[in-house]
Amino acid sequence: MKITRSKKMERKILDKIKEYLSHAPRSLDKWHVSDLLYPRKSVFQRLDPQPMTDLSALYFTAGRAHHGILEACLGPKKWENGKRVDAGEYEKDGIYFSPDLRMPYPWEIKTSRKEYDPLPQNELRDYEAYLKQLSQYQACMGDDRGGLLVFFLNMKERGVKWKKPAIRFYKVLMTKAERVAKLKWMKGMAAAMTAAQKKKNVKDLPLCPSWLCRECPWYKKCKPWLMDEARKGYQK
Numbered sequence: 001m002k003i004t005r006s007k008k009m010e011r012k013i014l015d016k017i018k019e020y021l022s023h024a025p026r027s028l029d030k031w032h033v034s035d036l037l038y039p040r041k042s043v044f045q046r047l048d049p050q051p052m053t054d055l056s057a058l059y060f061t062a063g064r065a066h067h068g069i070l071e072a073c074l075g076p077k078k079w080e081n082g083k084r085v086d087a088g089e090y091e092k093d094g095i096y097f098s099p100d101l102r103m104p105y106p107w108e109i110k111t112s113r114k115e116y117d118p119l120p121q122n123e124l125r126d127y128e129a130y131l132k133q134l135s136q137y138q139a140c141m142g143d144d145r146g147g148l149l150v151f152f153l154n155m156k157e158r159g160v161k162w163k164k165p166a167i168r169f170y171k172v173l174m175t176k177a178e179r180v181a182k183l184k185w186m187k188g189m190a191a192a193m194t195a196a197q198k199k200k201n202v203k204d205l206p207l208c209p210s211w212l213c214r215e216c217p218w219y220k221k222c223k224p225w226l227m228d229e230a231r232k233g234y235q236k
């Protein structure tokens with residue numbers, strides 16, 4: 001038996017993945033909840049669209065596969081006239097939102113490569129990015145309740161040597177005041193992003209999370225180091 005790595009075939013596979021992922025239907029006339037999480041990147045994507053990188057295509061593939069299985073297992077799967085009506089794109093105050101599941105309150109599904117789940121006292125801090133998204137769905141749906149399902153791919157139980165997949169589920173409760181404040185923040189951010197798009201200038205928008213800058217195709221245009229010096233030198 002002989003085995004030979006084929007870089008040519010790897011290229012073809014990557015191109016096919018990117019072609020498939022680029023076809024995901026998404027409305028572009030308004031901002032989505034996920035756009036508000038990465039304000040500068042989302043505006044750049046509309047002003048100066050760039051093709052998906054190999055790395056982001058592979059990250060998407062891993063995340064979407066797990067998502068797909070969990071949604072299929074857990075979703076209520078309601079069909080009307082041949083169309084799924086328990087999932088999709090909804091709109092609130094001019095912003096699109098698509099929770100992973102409505103049970104009937106929103107659930108967000110995340111995949112994590114971290115080895116440990118946060119200690120109870122650190123959950124709000126360590127899940128901040130996930131909660132920033134889920135809380136927007138709760139605000140849009142006017143529901144205090146939310147569900148956060150985290151699928152850990154390689155978790156080390158504390159005190160155990162080997163790694164294995166594990167799930168964690170969290171009930172997330174917001175107060176009405178928090179929901180109202182979140183909706184107000186969303187509308188303000190969407191307006192700021194629209195203004196930046198019109199002006200073709202993102203300097204008044206907050207930065208995206210720093211890990212995104214390392215692979216960002218607009219890094220040199222954005223100059224995130226002007227607002228956060230630590231981001232200097234992320235790319236050559």
Ligand code: SF4
Nearest residue numbers: 040041208213216222
């Ligand atoms: S460089 Fe960083 S802050 Fe600027 S658009 Fe890219 S990800 Fe966002």
